[in-house]
Amino acid sequence: MSPLRVAVVGAGAFGRNHLRIYRELERASASGSGSVQLAAIVESNPQTAAALAAEAATPVFSSVEECVHAIQAGSLHLDAASICVPTMHHAAASQALLAAGVDLLIEKPFAASLAEADFLVGLAHAHGRILQIGHLERFNPAVTAIQPHLNQPMFFEAHRLSIFTPRSLDVDVVLDLMIHDLDVVLSFAQSPIREVRAVGLPVLSRKVDIANVRVEFESGCIANFTASRVSTERVRKLRFFQPHQYISLDYARQDALFIDVAAAAGPAQLTALAALPTDPHPSEGLALRKIPVTPGEPLRLEIESFLQSVRTRRAPRVTAQAGRAALALALEINQAIARHAQRANLERFLGYSGFPVGIEGT
Numbered sequence: 001m002s003p004l005r006v007a008v009v010g011a012g013a014f015g016r017n018h019l020r021i022y023r024e025l026e027r028a029s030a031s032g033s034g035s036v037q038l039a040a041i042v043e044s045n046p047q048t049a050a051a052l053a054a055e056a057a058t059p060v061f062s063s064v065e066e067c068v069h070a071i072q073a074g075s076l077h078l079d080a081a082s083i084c085v086p087t088m089h090h091a092a093a094s095q096a097l098l099a100a101g102v103d104l105l106i107e108k109p110f111a112a113s114l115a116e117a118d119f120l121v122g123l124a125h126a127h128g129r130i131l132q133i134g135h136l137e138r139f140n141p142a143v144t145a146i147q148p149h150l151n152q153p154m155f156f157e158a159h160r161l162s163i164f165t166p167r168s169l170d171v172d173v174v175l176d177l178m179i180h181d182l183d184v185v186l187s188f189a190q191s192p193i194r195e196v197r198a199v200g201l202p203v204l205s206r207k208v209d210i211a212n213v214r215v216e217f218e219s220g221c222i223a224n225f226t227a228s229r230v231s232t233e234r235v236r237k238l239r240f241f242q243p244h245q246y247i248s249l250d251y252a253r254q255d256a257l258f259i260d261v262a263a264a265a266g267p268a269q270l271t272a273l274a275a276l277p278t279d280p281h282p283s284e285g286l287a288l289r290k291i292p293v294t295p296g297e298p299l300r301l302e303i304e305s306f307l308q309s310v311r312t313r314r315a316p317r318v319t320a321q322a323g324r325a326a327l328a329l330a331l332e333i334n335q336a337i338a339r340h341a342q343r344a345n346l347e348r349f350l351g352y353s354g355f356p357v358g359i360e361g362t
Helices: 013-028 046-055 064-073 087-099 114-126 141-149 173-189 267-273 298-312 320-343 346-350
Strands: 004-009 036-042 080-083 103-107 131-134 155-161 193-201 210-217 222-228 235-242 245-250 255-261 286-290
Touching: 004 013, 004 064, 004 298, 013 036, 013 080, 013 298, 036 064, 064 087, 080 087, 080 298, 087 103, 087 114, 103 298, 114 131, 114 320, 131 298, 131 320, 141 245, 141 255, 155 173, 173 210, 173 222, 173 235, 173 320, 193 320, 210 320, 320 346
Parallel strands: 004 036, 004 080, 080 103, 103 131, 155 222
Antiparallel strands: 155 235, 193 210, 210 222, 235 245, 245 255, 255 286
């Protein structure tokens, strides 16, 4: 089979990572099934575009329109592309490429609004295109390893803390960081949402930088989420309980600790659970184990899975519908944050008004 010819649209901080992965795959691939060719880069910044053009022989276009014109003229053929521009430009960048017959991996969040997400879903369906959303934690090896062990989880506790950087300030912390955990928990819980409560505050930017959320599902499952991009440390952890089992997942370390509780465990055993996992000699009725996890870079695994979907025409692991569901929950959380700010009269304390509830004006 001929190499899949791919493009990266947007060569900013995260677009550079997509470029790196595609170049690694290009160097590693031989002719035949699985081979990849980085055929084009789209970057609107003239200085960045010039630097990219100097790095390799890959054509660099200043706009999606210019790239699509080359496709229509027959001077460029593309099978797939990664959309890595700011979220507010996802719909505009994706629309023309879908219409030109290009399969897309769109970085999270899916779009700036549900209307734009629905428009892209319809367009991809009309043109028979693969549309995958870039929720890369779904490809974290620890998450993959846990999937077969899910058994009606009923309580989640997610923490995602990061040191402040000027990256991704077009979105708030919910759409920037928390949305990773929203997507994973939605895929684990498999239940409609009943209620959302949330509080959030802007700290160093004009958007919410720290947020705490409680989500109740129709199944009775409860999920608590905390996300901050003004922390002094980096934390990416998810803990959850299901019948007779506690599971602690560390995204960064890519490991998963299971604590199994015997069905007949009494108060003494359950009290001992509070000391775990630091206690090296757990009480009878409790068993600690780590499940095998094969390490890997989530972004590379995500891109390889996307390219496999392009080749086989099978639905991607993170479908457009899943990306839309995570976006819908994130936007509902932002609305709850805005309502709480109004009820609590937070503007009086912060000297700040507005509490944006979406992406630059949405």
